[in-house]
Amino acid sequence: MALLDWLKDNKKDRKEVALVLSTGGARGLAHIGAIDQLNEMGYHIHSVAGTSIGALIGGMYAAGRLEDFKRWMETVDRRKVLSLMDFSLSINHLMKGDRIIKEMMEVIPDVKIEDLPIHYCAVATDAITGTEVNFTSGSLYEAIRASISLPVFFDPVREKDRILLDGGLVNPLPLNRVKRKKNDLLVAVNVSGHDYKGQVELNKIIKEQNEKSRVRSFINKMLPDDMDLNYYTLVNRSTSIMINCNAQLALKITPPDILVNIPMNRYNTFDFDKYARLSAIGRNKTKTSIMKFLGK
Numbered sequence: 001m002a003l004l005d006w007l008k009d010n011k012k013d014r015k016e017v018a019l020v021l022s023t024g025g026a027r028g029l030a031h032i033g034a035i036d037q038l039n040e041m042g043y044h045i046h047s048v049a050g051t052s053i054g055a056l057i058g059g060m061y062a063a064g065r066l067e068d069f070k071r072w073m074e075t076v077d078r079r080k081v082l083s084l085m086d087f088s089l090s091i092n093h094l095m096k097g098d099r100i101i102k103e104m105m106e107v108i109p110d111v112k113i114e115d116l117p118i119h120y121c122a123v124a125t126d127a128i129t130g131t132e133v134n135f136t137s138g139s140l141y142e143a144i145r146a147s148i149s150l151p152v153f154f155d156p157v158r159e160k161d162r163i164l165l166d167g168g169l170v171n172p173l174p175l176n177r178v179k180r181k182k183n184d185l186l187v188a189v190n191v192s193g194h195d196y197k198g199q200v201e202l203n204k205i206i207k208e209q210n211e212k213s214r215v216r217s218f219i220n221k222m223l224p225d226d227m228d229l230n231y232y233t234l235v236n237r238s239t240s241i242m243i244n245c246n247a248q249l250a251l252k253i254t255p256p257d258i259l260v261n262i263p264m265n266r267y268n269t270f271d272f273d274k275y276a277r278l279s280a281i282g283r284n285k286t287k288t289s290i291m292k293f294l295g296k
Helices: 003-012 025-040 053-062 066-073 078-083 099-107 140-147 196-210 217-222 231-253 272-294
Strands: 016-021 044-051 093-095 119-126 132-135 152-154 157-159 162-166 185-190 258-261
Touching: 016 025, 016 053, 025 044, 025 053, 025 066, 025 185, 025 272, 044 053, 053 066, 053 119, 053 140, 066 099, 066 272, 078 272, 099 140, 119 140, 132 140, 140 157, 185 231, 258 272
Parallel strands: 016 044, 016 185, 044 119, 093 152, 185 258
Antiparallel strands: 119 132, 119 162, 157 162
């Protein structure tokens, strides 16, 4: 056997995985199915890096609490999704973003990142300097809360002299932030991309909620029912385009051994009540990508 062929076959036999999970809102629930499939096929994840929803799912796995999180997700329906949206009339956000963290902490207690059984990194963005912020120590939930701080939607996290936003702004697929070991496999699950239809759906949900509130006129005027642009939708759409472009650039700079690319136009940012379907998509796509890598 030629040396090149031997090296290629040897690579396919490797089972140690450094896992990278992208941003993508509720579509990131596919990360759960991806992790399950990797484990079932005998792969051992020794390190995980994630942004936004990827930081959330990756954090639950790194803490050894993914099964608990899955059981909690099975209880989430549309009504519960709405109840977790702590709407706030503010000049810089529509939701506080704290209620979901508090509820999760009741099910899965906080832990220090440095005490996790496997290496973990969550990515956020410093709005003051425009630089990337990596969490590899400290409170797991503080890292997750910073990483999911989607501009306009959630209240930014204020930490000393920093204002932290969603990590997807600078590194939506943090292939360069996972801890690598010699001869391991770099596996990336990417669910980032445009979500124009999802934005329209979210606008309708917010409007319905605001109809029950005394302070609703300003927000509702900012949220059209169709694809027309205003300041709010233009900022959100521009962010979505930027995140997708940055993810594609990251893949070119640091190509993974296995790429699980999951475009899902039919699911929107806040489809957290569709956990079972999204997880199944992640599982199926991951199996297909692994089989392709193995040449089967």
